[in-house]
Amino acid sequence: MSNWPAYIEKTKNKHPRPLLVRAMEYVEHKDSALDVGAGALNDSRFLLESGFRKVIALDIEAVPEVSQSFDRNIFSFQKSAIEDFDFPADSFDLVNAQFVLPFVRKSEIGRVMDAIKKSLHPNGIFVGQFFGLKDSWAGGKDVSAFSRKEVKKFLEGLDIIYFDEEENDNKTLLGPVKHWHIFHFIAKRK
Numbered sequence: 417m418s419n420w421p422a423y424i425e426k427t428k429n430k431h432p433r434p435l436l437v438r439a440m441e442y443v444e445h446k447d448s449a450l451d452v453g454a455g456a457l458n459d460s461r462f463l464l465e466s467g468f469r470k471v472i473a474l475d476i477e478a479v480p481e482v483s484q485s486f487d488r489n490i491f492s493f494q495k496s497a498i499e500d501f502d503f504p505a506d507s508f509d510l511v512n513a514q515f516v517l518p519f520v521r522k523s524e525i526g527r528v529m530d531a532i533k534k535s536l537h538p539n540g541i542f543v544g545q546f547f548g549l550k551d552s553w554a555g556g557k558d559v560s561a562f563s564r565k566e567v568k569k570f571l572e573g574l575d576i577i578y579f580d581e582e583e584n585d586n587k588t589l590l591g592p593v594k595h596w597h598i599f600h601f602i603a604k605r606k
């Protein structure tokens with residue numbers, strides 16, 4: 417499950433995540449975006465192509481080769497765990513967290529969520545997912561899963577633009593079929 421280099425290799429050159437594409441409809445300014453758990457940089461590439469003037473990607477794994485083709489005046493990469501990243505306050509028009517918040521240590525998630533919310537500009541957009549308690553991976557040592565109520569609490573203080581709960585049985589990218597229980601959200605700083 418957490419063979420991230422293999423995951424990143426397998427997701428090279430894919431389309432951006434649909435939820436990010438949807439969230440872009442609500443972005444008012446394109447000065448600065450943060451892509452956390454950026455993986456193969458498909459979403460970072462989309463943010464650059466969408467006209468952001470500054471895009472920072474963050475991941476615990478090394479920067480993928482594709483970044484060599486990105487404009488270094490606009491794009492930068494930080495190799496860091498989200499838990500160790502010093503989120504600058506009032507800095508981003510968009511924070512994109514696609515399928516990474518479930519891998520933030522449970523003991524740290526409250527602090528991380530507060531830091532992400534504070535890092536948004538007013539009207540800034542935060543988009544991502546949490547895993548729910550019925551997910552097959554819930555209870556695993558590297559996965560944090562939450563109830564709907566807990567997820568809503570994490571988003572407190574933001575205007576929720578979109579919130580969806582998904583459950584299905586599907587293959588993982590690298591392994592067998594599992595039960596997915598996912599909360600997807602798009603939220604906006606007031």
Ligand SMILES: C[S@@+](CC[C@H](N)C(=O)[O-])C[C@H]1O[C@@H](n2cnc3c(N)ncnc32)[C@H](O)[C@@H]1O
Nearest residue numbers: 420453454455475476477497498514515516519
């Ligand atoms: C499921 S992948 C998602 C990648 C990409 N966002 C996407 O949607 O394809 C999770 C990514 O987050 C990174 N990651 C996992 N735990 C992390 C953490 N605690 N801090 C920063 N990055 C992490 C992994 O290396 C991997 O690239």
